[in-house]
Amino acid sequence: MNRSTIDLWVGIFVALGLGALLFLALKVGNLASFSTAQTYRVQAKFGNIGGLKVRAPVKGAGVVVGRVTEIRFDNESYEAVATLTLDASYQFPRDTAAKILTSGLLGEQYIGLEAGGNPAMLKDGDRLRITQSAVVLENLISQFLFSKAAEGGDAKGGK
Amino acid sequence: MRAALTHLGAAVTAGVWRLGYATRFFGYLLWHSGTAFRRFRLTLREIYFAGVLSLIIILVSGLFVGMVLALQGYETLQRYGSSEALGILVALSLVRELGPVVAGLLFASRAGSAITAEIGLMKATEQLSAMEMMAVDPVARVVAPRFWGGVISMPLLAALFSAMGIFGGYLVGVVLIGVDEGAFWSQMQAAVDVRNDILNGVIKSAVFGVAVTFIAVFEGYDAPPTAEGVSGATTRTVVTSSLAILALDFVLTALMFTGGNAK
Numbered sequence: 001m002n003r004s005t006i007d008l009w010v011g012i013f014v015a016l017g018l019g020a021l022l023f024l025a026l027k028v029g030n031l032a033s034f035s036t037a038q039t040y041r042v043q044a045k046f047g048n049i050g051g052l053k054v055r056a057p058v059k060g061a062g063v064v065v066g067r068v069t070e071i072r073f074d075n076e077s078y079e080a081v082a083t084l085t086l087d088a089s090y091q092f093p094r095d096t097a098a099k100i101l102t103s104g105l106l107g108e109q110y111i112g113l114e115a116g117g118n119p120a121m122l123k124d125g126d127r128l129r130i131t132q133s134a135v136v137l138e139n140l141i142s143q144f145l146f147s148k149a150a151e152g153g154d155a156k157g158g159k
Numbered sequence: 160m161r162a163a164l165t166h167l168g169a170a171v172t173a174g175v176w177r178l179g180y181a182t183r184f185f186g187y188l189l190w191h192s193g194t195a196f197r198r199f200r201l202t203l204r205e206i207y208f209a210g211v212l213s214l215i216i217i218l219v220s221g222l223f224v225g226m227v228l229a230l231q232g233y234e235t236l237q238r239y240g241s242s243e244a245l246g247i248l249v250a251l252s253l254v255r256e257l258g259p260v261v262a263g264l265l266f267a268s269r270a271g272s273a274i275t276a277e278i279g280l281m282k283a284t285e286q287l288s289a290m291e292m293m294a295v296d297p298v299a300r301v302v303a304p305r306f307w308g309g310v311i312s313m314p315l316l317a318a319l320f321s322a323m324g325i326f327g328g329y330l331v332g333v334v335l336i337g338v339d340e341g342a343f344w345s346q347m348q349a350a351v352d353v354r355n356d357i358l359n360g361v362i363k364s365a366v367f368g369v370a371v372t373f374i375a376v377f378e379g380y381d382a383p384p385t386a387e388g389v390s391g392a393t394t395r396t397v398v399t400s401s402l403a404i405l406a407l408d409f410v411l412t413a414l415m416f417t418g419g420n421a422k
Contacts, residue, residue: 006207007203009211010203010211014206014315016315017319020318021357028250028325029353
């Protein structure tokens with residue numbers, strides 16, 4: 001085997017390897033979705049983010065329009081501040097509401113955006129005023145139990 | 160009793176001595192790596208032997224590992240009615256763990272053993288001493304190109320293994336069993352992150368490449384110059400580098416993935 005043939009084979013090998021990396025990045029991973037697109041960032045404060053994680057999707061009407069890029073705790077208001085990075089091709093009114101929702105019964109948590117009626121659009125660095133925290137199962141159950149107990153008490157008192 | 164203690168002590172001292180020698184050899188190797196890049200043809204030749212000739216075994220193993228993953232994964236997932244998550248299962252297990260680790264193990268037994276045997280035999284037939292006589296540094300001329308050839312080949316082989324495995328998973332999952340094709344790819348894309356999963360897998364395979372190739376060249380260079388010595392060194396290369404891969408994999412996984420999840 002002379003040298004030029006070795007060059008050819010090594011070239012094929014390296015091209016194949018890089019092709020495999022590209023395949024992994026584009027077809028298997030999610031590089032194509034948001035890395036090159038123009039984005040803008042908005043913040044939203046939540047009383048409780050539940051199981052929301054960084055990189056969770058942000059959906060408007062069920063369509064993924066961005067991702068949660070940062071979650072931190074605000075020392076002054078004792079609330080969680082989530083930074084949402086949204087694709088610039090999707091515009092939302094300034095009074096858009098952000099809710100933490102769960103996909104399916106046991107699925108991952110995501111942020112759902114519900115557009116408001118304000119004619120002005122969200123800009124980079126804006127804050128979403130209307131938010132709804134994650135539903136914590138324990139709180140839900142205790143509310144249910146309390147309301148049941150209250151109902152039971154009323155029924156007895158009525159008799 | 161006393162003899163046993165002496166033996167144990169001698170074994171420990173010899174191990175530490177060898178470790179020190181290996182570290183010094185690693186530094187010397189890096190210091191004299193310039194030749195491997197200045198005369199890149201030497202390295203190119205080693206990429207051919209370590210990488211191109213390992214292609215077949217890597218591609219075929221990757222395909223079958225992916226196919227088995229899809230079969231076994233489907234069996235369990237469909238019990239919970241989530242057979243669409245098959246793409247996630249196949250892609251994440253390959254990209255994060257199986258790709259780098261199995262490709263590394265195959266690389267150690269296919270290319271690492273060959274490197275050790277070659278360098279060991281060159282030493283046994285006094286080719287290395289002959290080079291020294293001609294004022295050619297055998298580390299720069301023989302060891303460094305093999306080392307860098309292996310280090311360059313390994314991440315590419317691991318990526319090919321993962322890609323081939325995912326293709327195998329697709330063949331079995333979508334074509335054979337009939338999982339929905341759109342869900343297979345879209346769930347996979349939603350779950351696999353480029354930086355956290357794919358880049359970490361590439362880093363893993365690069366670390367394994369350095370470890371395996373270094374163990375191979377060191378065992379070859381350090382082999383006793385006899386037929387027995389070379390065969391022993393070749394065995395040690397496969398055993399040591401397999402253990403090194405598994406141990407390093409544990410450390411790297413602990414560093415990369417638990418840290419990310421806790422955040």
